[in-house]
Amino acid sequence: MTIAFTPGEPAGIGPDLAIIHAQKKSTDNLLIFADPDILLTRAKQLNLPLKIVESDQVNNVQQLCVYPIKAPGKVKTGVLNTENAQYVLNTLDVATDYCLNQRCDALVTGPIHKGVINHVNPGFTGHTEYLAARSQVDKTVMMLATKGLRVALATTHLPLSQVASNITHQSLEQVIRIIHQSLEMYGVKHPKIVVCGLNPHAGEDGCLGMEEIEIINPLIKQLNIQGLNLVGSVPADTAFTPEALQGVDCVLSMYHDQGLPVLKTLGFKKAVNITLGLPFIRTSVDHGTALPLAGSGNISLGSLNTALEYAQHFINQSAN
Numbered sequence: 325m326t327i328a329f330t331p332g333e334p335a336g337i338g339p340d341l342a343i344i345h346a347q348k349k350s351t352d353n354l355l356i357f358a359d360p361d362i363l364l365t366r367a368k369q370l371n372l373p374l375k376i377v378e379s380d381q382v383n384n385v386q387q388l389c390v391y392p393i394k395a396p397g398k399v400k401t402g403v404l405n406t407e408n409a410q411y412v413l414n415t416l417d418v419a420t421d422y423c424l425n426q427r428c429d430a431l432v433t434g435p436i437h438k439g440v441i442n443h444v445n446p447g448f449t450g451h452t453e454y455l456a457a458r459s460q461v462d463k464t465v466m467m468l469a470t471k472g473l474r475v476a477l478a479t480t481h482l483p484l485s486q487v488a489s490n491i492t493h494q495s496l497e498q499v500i501r502i503i504h505q506s507l508e509m510y511g512v513k514h515p516k517i518v519v520c521g522l523n524p525h526a527g528e529d530g531c532l533g534m535e536e537i538e539i540i541n542p543l544i545k546q547l548n549i550q551g552l553n554l555v556g557s558v559p560a561d562t563a564f565t566p567e568a569l570q571g572v573d574c575v576l577s578m579y580h581d582q583g584l585p586v587l588k589t590l591g592f593k594k595a596v597n598i599t600l601g602l603p604f605i606r607t608s609v610d611h612g613t614a615l616p617l618a619g620s621g622n623i624s625l626g627s628l629n630t631a632l633e634y635a636q637h638f639i640n641q642s643a644n
Contacts, residue, residue, distance in 0.1 A: 326353045326382050327635055328419040328428040334359070334399045334408055336613025338434030339366040340621070341628050343374055346388045353382040354632075355428060357415040359395040363388065369401060369619045380427070393418060401619040406443040412436055413445065413454075420458050423604035430605035430635040431455075432628070435613045438481075449481040452599050455606060463498045464601035465506070467574065468584060468610060469634065470591025473564075474574040475583040476503050476600070487579045491522055493539050497547070503574055504552055506600040511641045515573040518563055519544055519556030522578040526557045593626040596634045605638045607631040 331338030342356050343366055356363070360376050367374035375387050382389045393415050397407025422428040433451055441448045448454065456464040467476040478499050479490050500517065507515040520526075521540060523533030530537050540557045548554050555572075562568060563575055564586045577583030587595060588610065595610040609627040617623050 325636070325639055326355055326428045327632065327639075328357060328422055328431045329354050330357050330412075330415045330419050330431070330433050331363075332415075332434035332436040333404070333412060333440065333613045334362050334395055335402055335404055335618060336435055336437065336615050337618045337623050338613070339363055340370065340618060340623055341434055341609070341625065342388065343367045343370060343372055344621070344623070345625060345628060346374060347372060354389070354432075355380060355382050355422075356388060356390045357393055357419040357422075358390060359399075359411070360390050360392050362395060362399050363390065365399070366401065366619060370621050372621075380422070391418065391422075402615045404437060404440050404615070406440055409440045409442075409444040412441060416451075416454065417458065420455060420604075423606075424459060428604075429639045430607070432631045432635055433606065433608040434628075435609060435611060437613050451597075451606075451608060452480055455599060455602060459602055459604075461601060461603065463495075463502065464599050465499050465502045467503070467506075467598045467600055468587050468595055469598060470587055470595040470630075473569065473587055473590055475587045476574055476576050477580060477583065478576060478578045480580060482579070484579065484581075488522060488533075488535060491535055491539060491578060493543055496539065496543055500543075500547060500552070500554065500576065502601040503576065507573055509642065510638050512573050514553055516553045516555065516571055518558055518568070518572050518575045519554055520560040520563050520575065520577050520582060521557035524559070524561070526559045593624045594630055595627060596630045598634065605635055605642070607635045607638075 331342050377387045377389050378392045379389050380391050395408045395411040397405045423431050452466045466480045479487050522535045527533045527536035536557045544554045560582050597608040599606040
């Protein structure tokens, strides 16, 4: 089992995560796609020992195995440099290719800075969309998970003004089928999925919007007839109560900030971001670059550990 890890933005805490993780005795066979000089310099700043082997073969968990990819610009801890935007994408590209060619069993990604990457890739909105395009996949789904709750998104990184026009019968059906198939693939039998409404009170019988009546509810009825186990549409303000979540395997939110604040309140630093629908396993930390904390050593490995645990679980489930 080999897991690819891309640390992400070099000025942020991504390199710290790899270095601090390397200090513990671990069974995680990580292959790091990064600039070795960045890792060595950051390890010195953290006052931590680090032994690097430049190789694409993981053969010793006491060493940090690194596939070397050079960063062209200067890396100053905590300070963004747009000269390294392409470097971040290069690490993702090579790691993705390794997963597509089955040379790695999963991809775990560290935090990136979208604003920096937009300097070389205008319109870049995040890992989820970028990996889908790189893998030539038409549709992927962003799902975050923590203990006791999974939240998937019908739309991801869109301005709120564009959400309603992107909730269509076709796109929503694709999202629901990907969630259902992925959960079954990863060991959840006949998953129960709660579907939130788009509007307050799930539209209030059309008084607050027609998307539920015209799109969401008819699709739920159609898919349930076909054997899926969907509940909804449910008002988002009551979908996350303990009683409403009993026996639920996933909550589908219509947009980013409808469901993720709840999940991150419950499990921040212990949550994982999962991309469903890719031809390989991809998990990620649930936090950002945390530039002020880079090089301080005052960070948590909780989300990275969770991302690695999920990746290993999915690898094992896929092998069964």
